[in-house]
Amino acid sequence: MLAFAVIVSPSSWPRAVSSAFAAAVFAFLDVVDVLLCFVYGFLDAVFEDSPVSCYCHGSHSAAALDDDDEVSDTLYHRRSALRDALMGLVRGRSGGSPETETERRKGRSPRWSDCGCDSCRAWQRHDDGRLHFVANQPPPPPNDGAVTTTQQSGEEDAIFIHGFTSSSSFWATVFRESSILNNCRMLAVDLLGFGKSPKPANCMYRLKDHVEMIERSLIDPLNLSSFHLVSHSMGCIIALALAAKHPERVRSITLIAPPYFGACEEKASQVALKRLAEKKLWPPLQFGSAVMSWYEHIGRTVCFLVCKNHLLWERLFRLITGKRDVDFLLGDLTKHTHHSAWHTMHNVICGGAMLQDRNLEAVEAAGVPVQVIHGGDDQVVPAECGRHLKAKLPGAELRLMEGCDHKTVVFGRERGFAEELRAFWSASHQNKQLAASASGWAG
Structure with a gap:
C-alpha cells in the first residue's frame, strides 16, 4: 500500500x-x-x-x-x-x-507530391550536376601593377556549410561583415537537396554523396588547394567528413553546434535519433523534429502541405505582415523535398554519427586546428555535444556562448563571430608556421 x-x-x-x-x-x-x-x-x-x-x-x-x-x-x-x-x-x-x-533508386524528380513551380524546378533546366553556391569575393587590391595574378598574395578561401533544412542564406548576415575578413573569399554552398541545388529523387543523400558534390562543385572546379571550413549543426558532420578526406587541404575547421554524442553501448545512429528527435510533445520544435524523423509518411504529408504549396503560404505571409520579402529562415524550410530531407536526416545526421569518431581521428592525426562554438541554451543540439567533442578532440578550442541558442550562436552576433573567425584563422596560420619552422630545425 x-x-x-x-x-x-x-x-x-x-x-x-x-x-x-x-x-x-x-x-x-x-x-x-x-x-x-x-x-x-x-x-x-x-x-x-x-x-x-x-x-x-x-x-x-x-x-x-x-x-x-x-x-x-x-x-x-x-x-x-x-x-x-x-x-x-x-x-x-x-x-x-x-x-x-x-x-x-528508380524514382524521378519531381515527384507528384513535390512542388513544381519555376523556382523549385530551376535546377532541372540549368542543371550541370553541380551545387549552387554564393561567393563573397575580397575587395580588389590597389591597382598599382604590382600583382597581376587572379589569386592575390595572402588571399584565403573558406567554405561555409549550412545545417538541416537551411541553405547558403544562413551565412548571408555573416558575409556582410566581410570587411573583417577582407583577405578571404567566402563560399557558401547549398547542400544537395536543399536551397537552389539539385534535388534528385534517385539519390540516397548519404554523407559521401554530400561530400562528393562539394568536391565536384567547389573544390575541383575552383582548384581549391587550401581552405578553411565553417559549418553549422548538421553541416559539421559533413565538414568533418570532408576534412578527413582532404586533411592536407583544410587549414582549419570551425564547428558551430556540432551534433556529437559520446561513446555508449547503443549504436551511434540510434543514439543520435533518440537524442536529437526524442519523442516529446514539448517544446514544439522537439515535437516537430520527432514527427519528421520517426514518421516517414506523416513527414511527407507535412512537406506536401507546406513545401508543395509554399507560394501560397508566402503570399499569405506577405499579406498578414505587410512585408515584401519572406524571412529567409522560413523560406529555407520549403526549399527541399521530403525525399531529400528524410534521407539526409537519417543518412547524414544518424548514419553519419557512426563515422564521426573515425573522421575525428583522421583530423587529429593530420593536426588540423579545430574550434567548437556552442550556445549554452541550445535546445536543438545540447551543449553537452560540444563538451563530448572536446573530450574526443582535446586539442580543439571550445567556446560555450551563454545565453545563445541554436540560431543566435551566430545571428545577432555576426560581427563578433567574424572577429572570432579572423582570430582563429590567424592563430592557426601562425601555429602552422611555427610547426613548419620546428620541423625544419629538427631536420
Whole structure:
C-alpha cells in the first residue's frame, strides 16, 4: 500500500499524466503513419511511372548494412511496438518482399507530391550536376601593377556549410561583415537537396554523396588547394567528413553546434535519433523534429502541405505582415523535398554519427586546428555535444556562448563571430608556421 502511494503521489501526477498523454499521441501517430503508407502507395502507383518505395516493409538487419555504404539503419529500424505490430499484420497478409536499394533508386524528380513551380524546378533546366553556391569575393587590391595574378598574395578561401533544412542564406548576415575578413573569399554552398541545388529523387543523400558534390562543385572546379571550413549543426558532420578526406587541404575547421554524442553501448545512429528527435510533445520544435524523423509518411504529408504549396503560404505571409520579402529562415524550410530531407536526416545526421569518431581521428592525426562554438541554451543540439567533442578532440578550442541558442550562436552576433573567425584563422596560420619552422630545425 505504501509503495502504491509513493507511485501515485500527487507530486508525480503531472509527470505521469504528461508521459501517458505523450504515449497516446505517438501511438495515434503510429496508426496514422501506417494508414498513410497505403494511401501513398496507391497514389504513387497512379501518378508515378517508377515509384520510390518507402521503408515500412524494409527487413534489413543491422549486419546487412555496410558502414562503407553509409545507409543508416534508422531508415529501417525506428522502434515502436504498435507500429511494428501493425506492419507485421500487413506484411503477413500482403506477402510482399522488400525492394532492394537498386530498385529504390528508380524514382524521378519531381515527384507528384513535390512542388513544381519555376523556382523549385530551376535546377532541372540549368542543371550541370553541380551545387549552387554564393561567393563573397575580397575587395580588389590597389591597382598599382604590382600583382597581376587572379589569386592575390595572402588571399584565403573558406567554405561555409549550412545545417538541416537551411541553405547558403544562413551565412548571408555573416558575409556582410566581410570587411573583417577582407583577405578571404567566402563560399557558401547549398547542400544537395536543399536551397537552389539539385534535388534528385534517385539519390540516397548519404554523407559521401554530400561530400562528393562539394568536391565536384567547389573544390575541383575552383582548384581549391587550401581552405578553411565553417559549418553549422548538421553541416559539421559533413565538414568533418570532408576534412578527413582532404586533411592536407583544410587549414582549419570551425564547428558551430556540432551534433556529437559520446561513446555508449547503443549504436551511434540510434543514439543520435533518440537524442536529437526524442519523442516529446514539448517544446514544439522537439515535437516537430520527432514527427519528421520517426514518421516517414506523416513527414511527407507535412512537406506536401507546406513545401508543395509554399507560394501560397508566402503570399499569405506577405499579406498578414505587410512585408515584401519572406524571412529567409522560413523560406529555407520549403526549399527541399521530403525525399531529400528524410534521407539526409537519417543518412547524414544518424548514419553519419557512426563515422564521426573515425573522421575525428583522421583530423587529429593530420593536426588540423579545430574550434567548437556552442550556445549554452541550445535546445536543438545540447551543449553537452560540444563538451563530448572536446573530450574526443582535446586539442580543439571550445567556446560555450551563454545565453545563445541554436540560431543566435551566430545571428545577432555576426560581427563578433567574424572577429572570432579572423582570430582563429590567424592563430592557426601562425601555429602552422611555427610547426613548419620546428620541423625544419629538427631536420
